[in-house]
Amino acid sequence: MHSIWQEKIEFPEYPILKRDKKADVLYIGATLQNAVEAHFQHAQGKAVMMLEEKVISQMPELGGMGILRAENRRERKSLWKLRDYISGRQIPCEMEVISDDCIWIHPVKLFLFMTEGIEIYEQTAVCSRQGKRLDIGSAYVDAAEIIEAEKRKEPFYVYVFAESGSGKMPEGEFEEMRRYKNFWLAGSARRDVEGYLYFWEI
Template identity: 55%
Template sequence: MHSIWQEQIDFPVYPILKRDKKTDILYVGATLEHAVEAHFRKEAGNAVMIIEEKSIADMSELGGIGILRATNMNEFKALCILRNYIIKHHIPCDLEIISETSIQVHPIKLFLFMTKDVEVYEQTKITARQGKRLDIESAYIDAGQVIEDDRPREKRYIHIFSEADFPEITKPDILEIRKYKNNYLVLSYQRELEGSQRYWEI
């Protein structure tokens, strides 16, 4: 099921990589975090690429609930840089500042803005590796640095509740709540929550 973020969004046509490429930094996985980092690394003069094995427009997990939070000093510095960059460049991503350490964004709008000058390939899967040479069946990628999000993740679900019918929900059913337009978005490990209009998996 598509996420609320994918509604009325026109994705670019991402190519499938079919020829050999070289890059300074390769990001494996079309995530919001990779998009932001790739954008800044490209601005710093690096050659960067993002590859994703799925069709990006169909990724309901892209962006999650759209809350970016800093939990340590390095993350706080990175969040401040991003927040100020969004404001300075008037990035249309529905920015809301929750606190010094937390912001809300429309994650796909931010992803699309941050990747518009970055090489992004979809339906491109690594099948073998020889050091920093990656085999994608139809071609090879030679990367100076490979960055992957290989953290194990439990299945989580984002539920949509209307503002008028939003029930009282308490932990441990919920991990995060945010208001978006006339809805509440609730992040939970639970696939079923009473009163939920619909959900998508991340």
């Protein structure tokens, strides 16, 4: 099941890496966090690459909840930098500033904008790693810095609910919740939620 963010979105055709490459910074995993960091590294003139073992256009987890939060001073500084950058560049990612510690965005649109000009390879899995050299089976990748995306340990589900006539939020125990167009998105570790239109796992 695709996420709500992937509807009517055209993804670039990302190639499969089949020859040796070098990079200053290599990101493993097509995540929004990696995309944002890669964008700013690329803007500093560094040679940046991203590897993803799946087909990016078919990754429901890429969408997530579209909620970016800061939980400490360092994260708040990074969030404000991103917020001001999105606003200043008028990046079309449907940003809503909820508070000093939270913004809502269209994560796939932001991902696609932030990865423009960056070398991205999909269906490219790392077989083994020796220091700064990665073996991807068909080739080697050497990078001065390697950053791997953190993977969620427990399943987490994003449920899509139709907005009620009263505009009220869906009831239930949800860890995160936000409105998007005529829907409510609710995130939960539970798999026994009722009344949703559809869901995806992140």
